[in-house]
Amino acid sequence: MGGGNEAYGKKAFKRSKSHFTDRITADGRDGWPVEAGRYRLVVSRACPWASRAVISRRLLGLEGALSMGIADPIQDDRSWRFTLDPDGRDPVLGIHFLSEAYDRRESGYPGGVSVPAIVDVPSGKLVTNDYQQLTLDLATEWTALHRPGAPDLYPHALRDEIDTVMADVYEDVNNGVYRAGFANGQEEYEAACAGVFRRLELLVPRLERQRYLVGDTITEADIRLFTTLVRFDAVYHGHFKCNRWKLTENPVLWAYARDLYQTPGFGDTVDFDHIKRHYYQVHTGINPTRIVPLGPDLSGWLTVHHREELGGRPFGDGTPPGPVPADERVAATGRP
Numbered sequence: 001m002g003g004g005n006e007a008y009g010k011k012a013f014k015r016s017k018s019h020f021t022d023r024i025t026a027d028g029r030d031g032w033p034v035e036a037g038r039y040r041l042v043v044s045r046a047c048p049w050a051s052r053a054v055i056s057r058r059l060l061g062l063e064g065a066l067s068m069g070i071a072d073p074i075q076d077d078r079s080w081r082f083t084l085d086p087d088g089r090d091p092v093l094g095i096h097f098l099s100e101a102y103d104r105r106e107s108g109y110p111g112g113v114s115v116p117a118i119v120d121v122p123s124g125k126l127v128t129n130d131y132q133q134l135t136l137d138l139a140t141e142w143t144a145l146h147r148p149g150a151p152d153l154y155p156h157a158l159r160d161e162i163d164t165v166m167a168d169v170y171e172d173v174n175n176g177v178y179r180a181g182f183a184n185g186q187e188e189y190e191a192a193c194a195g196v197f198r199r200l201e202l203l204v205p206r207l208e209r210q211r212y213l214v215g216d217t218i219t220e221a222d223i224r225l226f227t228t229l230v231r232f233d234a235v236y237h238g239h240f241k242c243n244r245w246k247l248t249e250n251p252v253l254w255a256y257a258r259d260l261y262q263t264p265g266f267g268d269t270v271d272f273d274h275i276k277r278h279y280y281q282v283h284t285g286i287n288p289t290r291i292v293p294l295g296p297d298l299s300g301w302l303t304v305h306h307r308e309e310l311g312g313r314p315f316g317d318g319t320p321p322g323p324v325p326a327d328e329r330v331a332a333t334g335r336p
Contacts, residue, residue, distance in 0.1 A: 021130040022128050026141050026142075041067070044071045044115050051227040056135040056153060058269060059218070060142065069091075073274035093124060100124070116129070150318055162221045166220065172198065177242050179192035181242070182286070210312065211256075211307050216313055238293065240279075259308075267301065
């Protein structure tokens, strides 16, 4: 969004389309073939769109094939920064700001610098920031590099249903919380906020009778809903005024979210410290004091959920991912 961080909440919110939509594919048809070690995934643990890619990469066991750079949750008006790394420089790409990879791809690019982004390491150029397609390609085009026992996150027979569920969740929930949070008029806010809760309530009967959104295993649809739910009480309820009820007050959705959080590959990628500091300190148009709330209490994320009583096989015929690589573990400050 133009105008820097203070612009949030001061003009109508419209999510930018991804400008760089090249795909990294098994056959390399866009000029970017799947290749171990060639690309770097740049993310922020604060960002729900980037968190999809972090979860997918881990579930599929792509850590060794696709390296990951983690940006500071507090970006400035120049873009996402690598200030968590020594000398403020990404150790693989050698850059201080993600915008440098965008500039190498297209000078004078007029849009915003977003995560997730995949960068070609040899050239230092951005390949894609297409957050909608990126994770689908990790699931379907990178299969030669998946770990043994990797789950099928986008099973062919269920794709139509997955796509339908994801489209509704995207419009009303994933993007709806932003439309509510960045609304600059009462009617605009009320319509977006009502849409968030209407869609969440429509999901309850589905999740009352089955453990996962589509089929009996974890799919891309669950990843996309989870990344909003895990942020709900921490930032969307207060900061974005989506406060008709808290996630913890909805027994079905709260149990569903806890089930996923406690599944290897989900909660072990979540950093509540990064999430809270990003939203409350970056969106100064909404929160000019930049004060970060102390709550909510995170201990509930580790409590018993009983969702296994619905059956379901989290990883289908596959297996859970192994331990988180030591250099990718979430710090204690970001965990319950």
